[in-house]
Amino acid sequence: MGFNFDQYEKIKAQLPREVLLLPVSKTKPISDLMEAYNHGVKVFGENYVQELLAKAEEMPKDMEWHFIGHLQSNKVKYIAPFVKMIHGVDSFSLLKEIAKQARKQGRVIEVLLQFHIATEESKFGWSPEDLDEIAVELKNNTFEGVEICGVMGMASFVDDEQTIRKEFRQLKQCFDVLQPLLSERFRIISMGMSGDWPMAVEEGSNLIRLGSVLFGSRN
Secondary structure, X not given: OOOOHHHHHHHHHHOOOOOEEEEEOOOOOHHHHHHHHHOOOOEEEEOOHHHHHHHHHHOOOXXXXXXXXXXXXXXXXXXXXXXXXXXXEOOHHHHHHHHHHHHHOOOOEEEEEEEOOOOOOOOXXXXXXXXXXXXXXXXXXXOOOEEEEEEEOOXXXXXXXXXXXXXXXXXXXXXXXXXXXXXXXXXXXXXXXXXXXXXXXXXXXXXXXXXXXXXXXXX
8 A cells, every 4th residue: 555645645735733643653664764754754653673773774764763662671671762752661670771772871761650451461560559559659860861751552442432432541641640740842642643642642642653544454
């Protein structure tokens, strides 16, 4: 299919100005990404470290890469030299490792704290019940080397709109609790994908991650 630039423009036109659209290019060939790049799209989200490294190596250096998959601590060092933002930070050990590798590179890496808001067991993230504990840790540590920019979460893969909205609201509540503890840079609520992004935006999302609606179904 390649990159559907018409669809990209159509969705962007529907979004409030403060909502960022992150094209998710996992499993897609470099030719598809270059098609998007040549249309002026320079920000992409990738799920797999190996794939991200291969693409970053071959593609123009002014690309902005976001890592949105589940990241193991031992893989952080590979993407630390160039990644702009790591979305799925689901433990303090991972946060500390990102901070350490960022300092080694003389960089600051932006991160989002991932919360488990879905009913599926397979999704990663902190439980909203952990909020008090998280708040204490964030008050006591500066995590030099990272900029904690917000929260992210994925709703259940169901057709029930009520369930999805309830989960999105839960993530928004997590954001509201943590926001006063962090700087004004803590501003992102990342929720909403190809199937549920309009609901996510209505519930407060300001960063949506769109893959299949822009690139066609996964390879």
